[in-house]
Amino acid sequence: MLYKIPLFFALTSIIVTPIHAAEEDLHKTVEDLRSQVEMLTTRLLQLENKLNNKETPSKQVDLKPQLDNKKVAVGDTKGSIKIPGTDTSLAIGGYVKLDAIYNSQSVGGNAGSNIGDQILQPGSIPVNNDDKNEDQITFHARQSRFWLKSFTPTDWGDLNTYLEMDFFAFQSPGNERISNSYSPRLRHAFGSLGSFLAGQTWTTFMNVKALPELNDFGGPVGRIFARQPQIRWTQQLNADSDLMFSIESPETTLTNNLGNRETPDDDQYPDMITRLNIYRPWGTVSLAAMLRNIQSNAQINSDAFGGAASLAGRIKTFERDDLRFMLNYGNVLGRYTSSNLFNDGAITPEGKIKLFDQYGGFIAYRHWWHDSWRSTFAYGLSYADNVDFVPSTVSQWAQSAQFNLLWSPLIQTTFGLEYTYASRALENDNSGHIHRVQFSSVFNF
Amino acid sequence: MKNNLTFFCIVILSGCVSTQPNTSLQSNTDTNKTALHSIQSKQLRVLMRELNDLMFERMLNEVQIDRQRRYRTKEIVDVANKLLHTIKYIPNALSELPLDKEDQKIFLGLNKKLKHQVLLLKQEAENNYVDAIPKTTDQIIETCNACHYIFRASKPQ
Numbered sequence: 134m135l136y137k138i139p140l141f142f143a144l145t146s147i148i149v150t151p152i153h154a155a156e157e158d159l160h161k162t163v164e165d166l167r168s169q170v171e172m173l174t175t176r177l178l179q180l181e182n183k184l185n186n187k188e189t190p191s192k193q194v195d196l197k198p199q200l201d202n203k204k205v206a207v208g209d210t211k212g213s214i215k216i217p218g219t220d221t222s223l224a225i226g227g228y229v230k231l232d233a234i235y236n237s238q239s240v241g242g243n244a245g246s247n248i249g250d251q252i253l254q255p256g257s258i259p260v261n262n263d264d265k266n267e268d269q270i271t272f273h274a275r276q277s278r279f280w281l282k283s284f285t286p287t288d289w290g291d292l293n294t295y296l297e298m299d300f301f302a303f304q305s306p307g308n309e310r311i312s313n314s315y316s317p318r319l320r321h322a323f324g325s326l327g328s329f330l331a332g333q334t335w336t337t338f339m340n341v342k343a344l345p346e347l348n349d350f351g352g353p354v355g356r357i358f359a360r361q362p363q364i365r366w367t368q369q370l371n372a373d374s375d376l377m378f379s380i381e382s383p384e385t386t387l388t389n390n391l392g393n394r395e396t397p398d399d400d401q402y403p404d405m406i407t408r409l410n411i412y413r414p415w416g417t418v419s420l421a422a423m424l425r426n427i428q429s430n431a432q433i434n435s436d437a438f439g440g441a442a443s444l445a446g447r448i449k450t451f452e453r454d455d456l457r458f459m460l461n462y463g464n465v466l467g468r469y470t471s472s473n474l475f476n477d478g479a480i481t482p483e484g485k486i487k488l489f490d491q492y493g494g495f496i497a498y499r500h501w502w503h504d505s506w507r508s509t510f511a512y513g514l515s516y517a518d519n520v521d522f523v524p525s526t527v528s529q530w531a532q533s534a535q536f537n538l539l540w541s542p543l544i545q546t547t548f549g550l551e552y553t554y555a556s557r558a559l560e561n562d563n564s565g566h567i568h569r570v571q572f573s574s575v576f577n578f
Numbered sequence: 579m580k581n582n583l584t585f586f587c588i589v590i591l592s593g594c595v596s597t598q599p600n601t602s603l604q605s606n607t608d609t610n611k612t613a614l615h616s617i618q619s620k621q622l623r624v625l626m627r628e629l630n631d632l633m634f635e636r637m638l639n640e641v642q643i644d645r646q647r648r649y650r651t652k653e654i655v656d657v658a659n660k661l662l663h664t665i666k667y668i669p670n671a672l673s674e675l676p677l678d679k680e681d682q683k684i685f686l687g688l689n690k691k692l693k694h695q696v697l698l699l700k701q702e703a704e705n706n707y708v709d710a711i712p713k714t715t716d717q718i719i720e721t722c723n724a725c726h727y728i729f730r731a732s733k734p735q
Contacts (some may be wrong), residue, residue, distance in 0.1 A: 210644045211708040228642065282640050295641045321639050334639065344637045412649075453627065544633050577633060 163317040210284045220285050227279040227297075228577045232272070232348065237568035239269040248303060251275065252351035253473040253569070255515065255531035273314050275300040276350055290327025295334075298319040301350070317375040318359060330365040337365055337379040337406040338469055340419040340445035343457045345497035345511045347535055348551040348573040353513030354471050354533040355493035356459055357443050377408045385427045386468050387486065388479040392524035395431065397482070402426035416455065418446035425465040427477045432484035439465035439478075439488045453501040457572035467491070471515040474531055474557075479523045490518040505542055511535045525561035532556055545577040618661045619722055622691060625654050626715050629708060651703040654711065657693075658700035665693045689723045 191343035206215040208222025215222050232251065240249030240257040249257025250271050280297040302318035322333025337340050339357040365379035383400035408421035421443045428436035441463020448456045461470055463531070467477030470493055478488045495513030502508065516530040551573070556566035629650050632643050668689050672682050699714045 207707060209706050211647060211706070224640075228636075280640055282644075284644070293641050294643075295639060297639060325641070341637045341642065346634060346636070384598065453631075541634065545631055575636075 134169050139142070145438035152171070159495045169195050178195075197432040207411050209281040211285065213282075213284065220287075222574045223282075224284075224286045225279070225281050226578060228277065229274065230276045230278075230573060230575045231274050232276065234271050235268070236271070237268050238565075241268065245396070247271070248301075248306070250422045251295060252301075253349050253354070253533060253553060253555055254351050255354045255533070255555065255557060256472045256528060258531060258555050258565055258567055259560055271309075273313070273315075278320075279317075280321070288327070292324070292326050294324045295321055295332075328367045329368070330367070331363070333360060333362045335360055336381055336404075336469065337363065337377050337408050338421045338423050338441075338443060340410075340417075340421070340459070341406070342417055342447050343419075343459050345457050345495070345509050345535075346499060346508075346537075346539065347423055347509060348537055348539075348571045349513060349535060349553055349569075350535050351472060352496065352535055352553065352555070353495040353511040354474075354531045354555065355461070355495040355513035355515045357445070357461055357466075358470050358472065359469050363478075373413060374409065374411045377406075377410070379407060380404070383425065384468060385429060385478070386473060386476040387427070387429060388476045388523050388527055390480060390522075390524070391483060392526045394473075394476055395429070397431050399428050400426065400565050401436070403427055414449075416446060416448035418448075420444050420446075423463070423465065423469075425477070427465060427467075427488065429480070429486060432480070434443045435485040435488045437478060439463065440468045441469070450498075455499050457497045457499070458495065462490075462492040462493075464488040464490050466493070471513075471531060474515055474528055475517040475519075481519050481520075482522060487520050487522075489520050492516055506538070506540050507538065508538050519560055523560070525559065527560055529558050532560075545573040546574075549573050583720060584608065584644055585648075618657050618664065619705060621657045622715050622718065624660075625650050625657065625714055629711070639735065648706065651706055651708065654703040655700055658696050661696045662693065662700070665689060684728065685725070688721060688728075690722045692718065692725075 140368060146395040152316075177480065205217060208211075208215045210222050212224035212226060213224035236252065238259050240247055240254075240259060248254065249471050253272050266306070276299055278297065278299045280295065282293065282295045285292040286574065297320040298317045299320055300315040300317055303317040305316040307314040307316070319333065321332070321334045323330055323334045325331075330446050336357070339359060344356060344358075345353065362385075363379045363381035365377055368376045368378070368488045370376055379402035383402060383404050385397055385400055387395045387397065389395050402425075403422045405424045406421060410419045411417065411470055423441045424438065425440070426436055427437050443459060443461045445459040446457070448458075450456050452466065465477050465488060467475055468472065470491070474516045481487050493515035495511055497509055497511035499507060499509045512532070513532045514532045516532065517528065519527055519529060530571065533553060533555040535553045537549050537553060539547055539549035541547045549572070551568040551569075553571065555569070556564060558564035596608055596690055632638075632646055632650075635643055635646075638646070652710060672685065695714060695718045699711065699718065700708045
């Protein structure tokens with residue numbers, strides 16, 4: 134309609150023009166008016182288009198949040214999904230593992246109490262190999278594992294929660310006669326926000342990355358290995374290092390006058406641990422220190438403070454190979470090393486606690502034969518400088534050597550065969566050893 | 579065209595295979611860029627292998643493994659950025675190389691494809707889409723190999 138207004142005025146002016154006006158002038162005026170009309174029409178169309186373009190995106194913006202709430206998005210960690218309408222990524226996973234094991238000598242005990250036949254427990258290695266226990270075979274799938282985790286980025290740092298279980302519940306083992314109904318047990322249950330962690334997980338004293346890749350669940354001898362409730366702070370020092378501080382659940386284990394283990398559960402101080410981690414292109418190294426209070430109120434009130442240190446690492450060597458190691462020394466290593474082969478201290482004839490030096494460690498080398506074939510050789514040793522008054526039936530040292538060949542045709546599966554030699558000696562020089570051959574299959578999900 | 583390609587192949591292959599400076603050729607700077615993209619592809623392969631090897635970790639818990647994955651994906655982003663920088667300079671070599679328009683078009687097409695794939699890889703790494711990274715890395719290596727194959731095929735035996 135707008136273009137008609139100038140047209141009207143123009144035509145009016147034409148009518149009132151004197152009749153004697155030149156025909157050429159009239160023609161020129163009409164042409165001018167026509168071009169003006171065309172220009173206005175074009176401008177009008179441009180305005181209409183602009184208006185339409187503005188309306189279209191505003192409709193999309195309104196719809197987008199509704200669509201996002203209805204679909205499941207890929208999460209921020211591998212294999213996770215985002216809970217709709219939140220920033221939380223949730224994932225489940227785990228693996229199914231079968232172990233088929235031949236032992237040159239059984240640790241003894243009925244099914245359910247023969248955990249030493251299923252994993253290497255240095256304290257269970259039979260001494261005096263001429264005793265009545267013969268060789269034996271055992272199958273189990275108890276290491277099969279299930280985990281659930283969440284990840285949420287926040288202004289305070291990453292918020293993680295993690296829960297993990299397997300079926301190695303020592304307190305409620307299933308029978309092997311009918312259903313092998315092993316109970317699940319808690320492995321990890323922790324949350325972390327930024328640098329702060331609280332819950333049950335690997336002890337800070339232990340560098341998990343240093344542990345070798347073995348079929349056996351318990352070896353090698355000499356490793357630091359414990360999971361326990363704790364409160365931990367990790368302070369990032371720079372891009373290549375951090376420092377951890379933690380207080381962890383205490384538990385005292387003592388050797389009594391008969392040479393047996395006592396766990397008095399009278400602890401009054403948490404275990405205090407700090408660990409420095411260094412990450413470099415060539416690998417990772419850590420140095421950990423621990424302060425513990427060993428306490429018992431069983432006979433008379435007695436306690437003793439002691440310390441321990443652990444140097445551990447994983448060093449890249451040739452191409453894909455790596456060298457892993459752990460060296461430990463202290464007078465309170467006790468339950469932290471070699472599956473509690475030695476106790477944290479001993480009870481003197483007067484009923485007081487006496488600490489004693491222990492040391493141990495392992496070295497392991499992993500070599501890749503091919504993209505999917507690899508082997509690990511591991512040797513470990515643990516030694517205790519026992520006090521004079523303990524019975525001569527306590528363990529003095531243990532060692533293990535393991536060699537395997539593992540094959541992963543797919544990244545989710547590993548099949549492997551492993552040979553283990555392990556031996557143990559007592560203070561009275563009695564000793565024994567086992568040979569073990571273990572086939573394992575792992576299917577990740 | 580064949581002579582041009584021969585010269586081009588010598589320049590490119592000397593850059594890919596050897597790190598020794600070749601004073602007989604004039605385009606050393608450009609060949610170094612080519613050598614760089616080869617090195618960066620190898621870095622990517624190593625990082626990918628390390629990511630895969632995390633699947634064999636049975637002692638680390640998943641939160642620790644995720645942390646390790648994030649370190650690796652950050653490194654992948656760094657390598658992708660370096661690759662993008664290198665790719666940006668590769669077409670500059672053409673002005674000094676005696677290639678006809680047809681060869682230049684093929685070369686630039688592959689360069690553009692490589693750039694697109696590296697950008698995709700960078701996005702995947704930034705967003706921690708770990709499962710998508712192997713496929714994109716394979717595609718990058720395929721593009722590199724395709725480029726080498728095309729021009730090596732024209733090289734006289």
